[in-house]
Amino acid sequence: MFARAVDSNPTIQDVLDEVILFSNNCEKGEGIENAKKYGVNGYPTFIMVNPEGEVSSAWIGYPGPEKWADLARAGDRDRRTIAEKKTAYEKQATKELACSLANHASSKYAFTDAVKYFRAAREMDPAGAREYTGEILTNMYYGARNEAFTLDEVKTEADHVMASGQSTAEDKMNVAMMVRGMAAGMDQAPMAVPYIKQAMAASEGVPELAEARADLAVDHALLVLKDKDKALDLKRQSMPEGWQEDPGQLNNFAWWCFENRINLKEAKKLALKGADLADADGDKANILDTAAELTAALGDTEGAVALIKRCVELSPERDYYKEQLARFAGEQD
């Protein structure tokens, strides 16, 4: 996406008159070493360096031409190194320094620091609160995988968005989806209920949000209405065209059924069909694992053991399937 913008977007081309762009393919030649040297975590990552090669700013992801240009211009304005910026921040914090250090921390997957700096920026610049809160929640979302944040902290930020007059329906929808994902990951799915309710209310009749709304409606039926049949209907409706012939989509649907203990028999059939349709052994094994879970959930541990044995054969390098085999075999005894 960025490469295309470099060729065609005037805003980005203006910035490229002021700075030198170097495109580093992280999988080829010196690019591999460069990525290692600068500790790159994800792609794309943009790192601004001075002629000595010292880092002065960094951000992860391509946020679209306008925001990208803002980040690059800010980086060009203050060319101090990250270490110098940290020292300066300790002496006299400014929102510019806070943002630069926050984006750098985020690119390093130091999500706790990123949140700390974005919070400081929000305090210094209340007019930009909407954007900072979005950044804070995004960093919390990625940080939640390492349990860097408690659910209470997430709730405080999410409530901020829901209560703020600056928030759009899209903001509320994003928050509801993030909280839903985090809460489910922490086995606390019901925590997402108030956010789902508010996002559904805010997005009613907004055409651009129809697709996201159809997705959230499934959780609304499950968690708010507690109507599993309706959730299943909505889930089916939300699947993309041709999903019944697509191994990945068949697996998604089957896994959703398993996670929510809905429609297990049909889900198992669909997972087996997906495994048949999949080409690569790794994909086949992944879908058969779903089928094995469904089979065990239906009470047939013997069948689950047989399926997971096929996963081990197809993907002997993945220890996960051996662990699954031990687990199902244990349930059998």
Place this chain on the structure above:
Amino acid sequence: MNRKYLSFLTGLLALTALLAGAALAEEPASLAEALAQAKAENKMVVIDFYTDW
């Protein structure tokens, strides 16, 4: 397609290519080259760490 329109289109494409060529400087071949150029022109280097997938 109308011939007149076709020649107009060809002209337009040539012009676009010319402008693009003028606007976009060649990218440095290595990071060392980019840093040397940055030093000479007193500029910063933005490294785009990307993969093909």
